[in-house]
Amino acid sequence: MIIDVHSHVPPREAPGAAGARINTLSRPDKAVDWTAGPDRYLAAMQAVDRAICFNIAGDPRPGARGDWRVRARQVNDDTARFVRENGAKFIGFMTLHPFEPDALEELERSRGDLGLRGIKFGPNYQHFDPLCAEAMRLYRRAEELGLPVLFHTGTSPEQFAELDWAHPRHIDHVAIAHPELRIILAHMSHPWQRDCIAVIRKHPHVYADVSALFYRPWSWYDCMRLATEWSVLPKLLFGSDYPAATPQETIDGLRAVNDIPRQTGLPSVPEQEVEQIITRDSLSLLGLA
Ligand SMILES: [Zn+2]
Secondary structure, eight states: OOEEEEEEOOOSSOOOGGGOOEESSSOSSSOEETTOOHHHHHHHGGGOSEEEEEOOOOOOSTTOSSSOOOOHHHHHHHHHHHHHHHOTTEEEOEEOOTTSTTHHHHHHHHHHTTOOOOEEEOHHHHTOOTTSHHHHHHHHHHHHHTOOEEEOOSOOSOTTSOSGGGOTHHHHHHHHHOTTOOEEEGGGGTTOHHHHHHHHTTOTTEEEEOTTOTTSHHHHHHHHHHHHHTTOGGGEEOOOOBTSSOHHHHHHHHHTTTHHHHHHOOOOOOHHHHHHHHTOOHHHHTTOO
């Protein structure tokens, strides 16, 4: 069983060449089409048995930076419709913005009416301090209801996405305040993988996903060796960050982690533990089985 804990719900249909949003900054080795349609998503997901999918709402406040304004309600309706139309393989997570006045009501609606089973936050993209009171009340309710929370952590090419709010050290405080909350730190907080490891090793219910890492081969190898030395390989969950990468590319990238030691004699990452990341039962760990 292979479970992808990190994928982005595709638009209802691909917008065509004119409306495509091609990002050449996400990956050093190829451009990413963030507007790829559902056919490509579904084809890519044939490599996995289950997939968690989501998108995030923009900052609703007047004068907010950037042009990302879509409201949580609309994103959640889209995610729920995608899951409804494409079957039980997919598990939708909701988005919330702590500064939307009805954020708590939207949490209840998304869980109860829409059947969404976790929450994705991107504090840097959504321009909120992950420790603000408005966000903390959402984590409290998520802990009460057993909804796992996935945070974008790590850098981003977006100019106005606040780096500090994507740092994993803040999530240590969230986990201390909410020790039963299941948390995933996306991308092992690249390039702060060391700091991510410091957080996940001390909290039994805080994990990291390995998405969007393999295409930087040295830092990928380096963080997997760090994870080996710090005994946190069992805290790493499989994820692709589709469309940034497909699950198959990510599986191949995981299995290539020892290319550098094979060429150099540097210490390797235990192959068996690499395979365990690919087949880990993340849904049980997150309380979603
Ligand atoms: Zn992502």
